[in-house]
Amino acid sequence: MPFFRPDIGSAEESEVLAVLRSGWLTTGPRVRQFEEQFAEAVGGRHAVAVNSATAALHLAVEALGLGRGVARQAVLVPTMTFAATAEVVRYMNAVPILVDCDASTLNIDIADAERKIAQAARGEIPGVGVVEVVGIIPVHVGGVMVDMVRLREFSTAHDLWIVEDAAHAFPAAWRSSADEEWTSCGSDTSAVTCFSFYANKTITTGEGGMAVTADRRLADRMRLMSLHGLSRDAWNRYNSGGSWDYQIVEPGMKYNLTDICAAIGIAQLRRSEEMREARERLAMRYSAQLGHITEIELPPWPDNRLHAWHLYPVRLQLDRLRIDRNQFIEKLKSAEVGCSVHWRPLHLHPYYCEQFGWMPEEFPTASREWKRLISLPLFPSMTTDEQDFVVESVAAICAACRR
Numbered sequence: 001m002p003f004f005r006p007d008i009g010s011a012e013e014s015e016v017l018a019v020l021r022s023g024w025l026t027t028g029p030r031v032r033q034f035e036e037q038f039a040e041a042v043g044g045r046h047a048v049a050v051n052s053a054t055a056a057l058h059l060a061v062e063a064l065g066l067g068r069g070v071a072r073q074a075v076l077v078p079t080m081t082f083a084a085t086a087e088v089v090r091y092m093n094a095v096p097i098l099v100d101c102d103a104s105t106l107n108i109d110i111a112d113a114e115r116k117i118a119q120a121a122r123g124e125i126p127g128v129g130v131v132e133v134v135g136i137i138p139v140h141v142g143g144v145m146v147d148m149v150r151l152r153e154f155s156t157a158h159d160l161w162i163v164e165d166a167a168h169a170f171p172a173a174w175r176s177s178a179d180e181e182w183t184s185c186g187s188d189t190s191a192v193t194c195f196s197f198y199a200n201k202t203i204t205t206g207e208g209g210m211a212v213t214a215d216r217r218l219a220d221r222m223r224l225m226s227l228h229g230l231s232r233d234a235w236n237r238y239n240s241g242g243s244w245d246y247q248i249v250e251p252g253m254k255y256n257l258t259d260i261c262a263a264i265g266i267a268q269l270r271r272s273e274e275m276r277e278a279r280e281r282l283a284m285r286y287s288a289q290l291g292h293i294t295e296i297e298l299p300p301w302p303d304n305r306l307h308a309w310h311l312y313p314v315r316l317q318l319d320r321l322r323i324d325r326n327q328f329i330e331k332l333k334s335a336e337v338g339c340s341v342h343w344r345p346l347h348l349h350p351y352y353c354e355q356f357g358w359m360p361e362e363f364p365t366a367s368r369e370w371k372r373l374i375s376l377p378l379f380p381s382m383t384t385d386e387q388d389f390v391v392e393s394v395a396a397i398c399a400a401c402r403r
């Protein structure tokens with residue numbers, strides 16, 4: 001039973017075959033089509049396709065001018081995230097100020113962000129000194145969006161830009177109350193919203209990402225920097241009217257997506273809502289079957305969130321078990337059930353420890369919760385038999401290791 005199995009079928013195969021036969025493999029018409037259709041799907045204005053979400057995040061903070069101020073700059077980043085969210089801040093020679101998570105959703109804790117920003121103003125953050133905090137990069141963990149109203153109030157009060165790490169959040173939406181319309185992730189909510197199409201994300205292109213923004217200038221800058229800083233005309237190289245005479249106007253990156261990948265993305269996009277619904281059905285089925293096991297806590301599904309269900313993370317009630325999380329994972333592995341942990345918080349990784357000297361006590365919630373986290377397999381093509389096998393394996397381990 002694998003942790004994840006990509007849902008690739010004949011639609012993806014025929015889209016890719018058409019590209020292979022077209023004679024145009026790299027960035028071209030299929031990328032343009034994918035950008036337009038993705039922007040439409042999330043209700044965003046400009047979409048820039050790139051070869052990873054990490055690239056999208058890097059281009060976003062670059063376009064926002066991170067690190068170009070006179071003072072040393074810093075960005076608020078949740079400690080409960082993947083490497084990419086914080087490393088792009090380091091790419092720009094700025095400082096990621098890590099923030100604890102909310103105990104229920106594991107999303108960034110705005111109250112702790114308030115504390116960290118006050119500490120930063122007083123120069124009290126260890127290993128950081130006096131910095132100018134310019135932005136925040138929230139992550140919609142597992143596919144549950146952060147409270148965008150609260151986040152926006154906070155970012156406005158402190159004059160911060162928001163770049164969303166939406167690697168888990170397609171398709172996802174939020175509203176502040178039941179009588180409001182849904183606002184989908186990527187529709188004008190932040191400076192830039194960054195999506196991932198890595199192999200095990202909710203839709204995939206193998207490797208790929210998308211930066212979505214309502215700001216034309218940010219979109220232009222990200223596009224420019226995604227291809228060696230070649231002047232906009234250089235994009236005309238990609239059609240027959242193009243010229244050989246491009247101009248280098250910035251030292252850019254090489255982050256463009258290929259038409260081969262975009263073709264997979266176009267097919268996946270068409271099935272994205274159907275795949276989300278399949279994950280939601282499976283998640284509900286997990287919750288119904290695991291709900292009575294007292295050694296397990298189910299993932300929350302807050303009101304007013306359209307859940308992408310990228311992950312199904314359960315938490316162990318460690319005081320009811322004779323084994324810890326790692327031993328639990330070993331037993332799942334022996335039963336041939338694939339699982340994962342999202343995540344070891346960044347402050348518990350050698351680089352961030354050594355560089356900034358963060359102490360676990362500064363992130364009490366993340367430091368405590370990560371020790372009980374296990375993400376169970378969840379993907380649209382999972383059969384009910386496969387899911388029953390996971391549930392039975394979890395139930396058997398709990399029964400055998402009950403305190």
Ligand SMILES: *Cc1c(COP(=O)(O)O)cnc(C)c1O
Binds near residue numbers: 168197
């Ligand atoms: C997967 C992931 C990324 C990176 O996505 P890539 O497309 O692999 O660069 C960034 N942030 C989070 C939260 C992720 O889960």
